[in-house]
Amino acid sequence: MVKFFNGINVCWSVLFWLMSTATTAQIPMEKNITIIGHVKGDTKLYPRIYYYSKQVKLDSVEIVRGQFKITLPYQDRTTWFFYTQYERKTRKSYRPFPLLIDQPGTIKMDFNIEQGFYSSKLKGNKTSVLYADFFTKREELYALSKSKGPGIRDSARKAWVAQWCDDFVAKNANEFVSAYVLSTTGKSAMTLGQLEKSFVDLSPVLQQTNEGLSVAAFIRGMRQTGIGKPVKSFVLNDPEGKAVDFAQFKGKYVWVDFWASWCGPCKKSFPYMRGLYEKYRGPQFEILGISADATIDPWLKILEQIKNPWPQVWDSGNIASEFTVTAYPTSFLIDPEGRIILKEVGFEPNGPIERKLKEIFGK
Missing domain, CATH: 2.60.40.10 (Immunoglobulins)
Structure with a gap:
């Protein structure tokens, strides 16, 4: 289990603040x-x-x-x-x-x-240079896996990319880019064991960045969001800023839909989802839309356009990581006791969730 040393982190924060204050007092920072x-x-x-x-x-x-x-x-x-x-x-x-x-x-x-x-x-920004090196090598591995034929393509790609992530982080454990790599490519390519090992390799300061905390939440999610696992309650705000507690949906089947305003497949799925909602909505069923937009304004703007009739909240608490979401749309069907029935990545008519709803409600 990873432990975070808050006292050390506070000391580092104060030190960085003093250093930045001294620097800006002498040399104007480029903006x-x-x-x-x-x-x-x-x-x-x-x-x-x-x-x-x-x-x-x-x-x-x-x-x-x-x-x-x-x-x-x-x-x-x-x-x-x-x-x-x-x-x-x-x-x-x-x-x-x-x-x-x-x-x-x-x-x-x-x-x-x-x-x-x-x-x-x-040349220039070290983070930019390192990430360009990482990303270029990752693309080479993708291309190599494709050349090996469809039989081993997916498994080979994930294995090679996962190993490259591990090697890269081990060599750059004190660089911000490593936390970023784990929070993006690492989540989708690495196994739980690999991700935990690489996360431990990160410096304590990097573990406490937004990207590091996202990886820690994802690791918790991988342990907690298997089929049959109970969903840990969370609270997020709706478009009016009112708190929506997931616990209020207990007693219903809940379709939790993770999406984003920039996600084309998400928006394409909504007309069909509205039809399903009209078919199944009632005291035993609800959909909860959770936006993964980085900022709130694009979400608020697109809600006015799509006009989905089910509850909507903005993921200000990084709940997507707790659910181990690595692609959009990703949906979960939760039973009335708050346990995960199934997970669906992507969306298509008559997909896993729709088939399960037909089985549950008989229509």
């Missing part, structure tokens, strides 16, 4: 992220670089004489995604390249336009 790119090759009249994040809509700049510059406001740790117009036009598809940024400053990237961002050589 922007500056991306400076050098691009080789002929763009073939497709010179634009596109970029976005979960919080910022798609934008673009133009490559001029082999160079581009992007200035972004820094607010918090986040991942930005980049792709080229060249890639989109010449290949009719594109793979966004992730740049994990945990502080303001300048990042330089050099790449060949034909090979795209995945050939980038980065």
